[in-house]
Amino acid sequence: MSTFWSLWIIVLTVISFVGITWILFANRKSTGSGPDKTTGHIYDGIEEYDNPLPAWWFHMFVITIVFSVGYLIFYPGMGNFKGVLNWTQVNQWQAEVDRAETKYGEIFAQYRAMPIEELSKNSKALKMGQRMFSNNCAQCHAGDARGGNGFPDLTDGEWLYGHSPEQIKESIMAGRSGAMPGWLAALKEEGVSEVSQYVKNLSVGGEVNEAAKAKFQMFCSACHGADGTGNIAFGAPDLTNDIWLYGGSLGQISHSIRNGRNGRMPVHKELLSEDKIHLLTAYVYSLSHNP
Ligand code: HEC
Ligand code: HEC
Structure with a gap:
């Protein structure tokens, strides 16, 4: 962000803060002049009271303002100022990814060591495989893997490129291109x-x-x-x-x-780790091999 826009945001934010705080405090005391502390507005015999904000409400506002000032000191928000915690979305995302990698890395490594045929009977592994399929493959092959026009059904007995564990894995890793010329x-x-x-x-x-x-x-x-x-x-x-x-x-x-x-099956070896593809292969294998 250029210095101008950074300053622009900082100035607007500060002005809003000061403005809001002023309005809040300016309305603390009743200025009602009528006999019952009314504003003097009357409409159809209905009068408007000029009561100050209830105390709990007023204090909630004060707490929000204090919270916001604290927030803007610790977290990014004031133009280019990064906040004293140096927090970024990317850092947080990376930290979560690292945590997940350590947590699931072991499980994946364990599954990776198992042959596909065996893995395709492991219900826990299949559940993970199914979730990955929903996230990465269902948009083309459908949630139930039955495909659609131009997208092969992965649950039936017909395979364009073969249904051995190696052939399925190859389809996922390297992708496939069907080339049928026009006649x-x-x-x-x-x-x-x-x-x-x-x-x-x-x-x-x-x-x-x-x-x-x-x-x-x-x-x-x-x-x-x-x-x-x-x-x-x-x-x-x-x-x-x-x-x-x-x-x-x-x-x-x-x-x-x-x-x-x-028809084109996209290459997945750059998108997914081999551990994940191993698990996906077992899932796809299970669809047509397990009764
Ligand atoms: C962008 C759409 C698309 C996505 C995403 C996609 N596929 Fe495919 N897939 C295809 C198409 C199209 C084909 C058929 C290619 C052809 O016609 O030659 C195919 C073919 C296959 C085949 C070979 C089928 C056979 O009959 O031999 C397998 C296995 C497969 N996909 C698995 C997967 C898995 C697992 C994923 C998720 C990681 C996935 N696909 C994601 C479109 C997709
Ligand atoms: C160069 C190899 C090649 C030749 C030659 C070829 N085809 Fe194909 N054909 C394919 C491939 C590959 C596909 C699958 C395309 C895809 O995956 O998108 C296909 C698909 C088809 C389909 C669609 C099948 C379906 O399940 O929907 C028909 C029908 C077909 N071919 C008929 C023919 C006929 C008839 C001829 C001769 C006039 C012919 N093909 C020649 C490779 C070939």
Whole structure:
């Protein structure tokens, strides 16, 4: 803050203090001149008393003023003056973080030493994992981890990138990017609608269009597999079941094929410590592995 604004605040604060104190003391004594100490105002026969503030009320005001002066001496408030305690929000936050680190550090270290499979059966660890999930992951994967359009359900049996402890941890640590190109240019309108119907039929059954099948083999099988069951190396989903990342209606499937899809799971290794990610991995692992 520049010296001018600092002084500006100090002067305004002091003027307010003096003003408030003056008003308080100026009103201590009744100046009522009427026979019953009234102000002399009469309206519709109602008169206004001119009583001083009750003593307890007056003293409360005095205490608040003394408190505020003390506060402004010890804590920041007077422009650039830092207060004699040198208190800052950052210091306080850091102190709280340090306290929490020592308190929870041990628990985390203990959990860190346990393998994911074992940790995923530890109800205390899962509770901590769930809380961390609510804070860091629920905005995308939903509170119950069932995901939504474009955000995978982490509780079901289908995994874009695999569901071993290592694969889940890798998804969280390093993030993931799904790269499904758009196919309108290669397939043209007619091809898109043919192949869309073919993909739809992969999950619901129906007559196989040989021309569409040939196109699928040519353009799609490299990632989704010849039979359409997907490949975790590319994060290419299984197209043969009824689990859909972007919706399984004919319209949604053809939107995916025509325009492509690029889901992005953000990198978390800079945001969360490895201890925390270990615990989160156990939580996510538990969702689909524990009955
Ligand atoms: C900004 C949104 C966002 C946040 C926050 C987010 N994710 Fe994701 N996550 C995604 C998306 C989108 C994908 C799918 C990526 C793709 O389509 O290739 C994904 C994929 C995943 C996968 C892989 C799923 C699979 O099928 O293989 C896991 C595991 C995962 N997230 C766990 C987490 C955890 C744990 C957190 C919290 C630490 C988290 N995510 C936070 C958006 C998010
Ligand atoms: C380069 C690899 C690659 C190729 C080639 C590819 N896909 Fe994909 N496809 C993906 C990936 C990765 C995703 C998931 C995108 C995401 O996570 O956001 C996907 C998603 C989809 C989806 C959405 C699935 C869902 O669950 O909502 C459909 C439908 C689809 N692809 C069909 C096709 C068809 C049809 C072709 C051929 C014309 C094709 N893909 C070619 C990689 C590929």
